[in-house]
Amino acid sequence: MTYDEFISSIGNTDSVPDKLNVQLQALWHDAKGNWQIAHDLIDHLEDPASAHVHAYLHRVEGDLWNARYWYNRAKQPEYKGGLKEEWEQLVKILL
Structure with missing residues (x-):
């Protein structure tokens, strides 16, 4: 699946591809x-x-302490940019 197909699936269906x-x-x-x-x-x-x-999701929730814990578990630096940018980056990495 491409990034564009993934994005399209969000608006076009109620079930996970x-x-x-x-x-x-x-x-x-x-x-x-x-x-x-x-x-x-x-x-x-x-x-x-x-x-x-998991770290990203806790940022969304506003629980930064918990997000930092999960960034550490992921061996990733704490993301300092916007939530939208982090979401996009994660999707592209995982595709």
């Missing part, structure tokens, strides 16, 4: 305004990619 990994599923749900579903998908996962998405 087939074959997306769990991290992209979480970002897809976040874009649809379903933060809790997004968080529930990755909350129990400990791999670096999930930890990175």
Whole structure:
């Protein structure tokens, strides 16, 4: 799936596209305004990619302490830019 196809799927369907990994599923749900579903998908996962998405989701929530914890777990620097830019960057990395 390309980035443009991923973006298009957000507006064109109510179901997650087939074959997306769990991290992209979480970002897809976040874009649809379903933060809790997004968080529930990755909350129990400990791999670096999930930890990175988890950090982003806690930034969205406004829980910066928790976000910093998850950036550390992901071995990623704390993102200092906007939420939209971080979301876009994560999607592009994970695709």
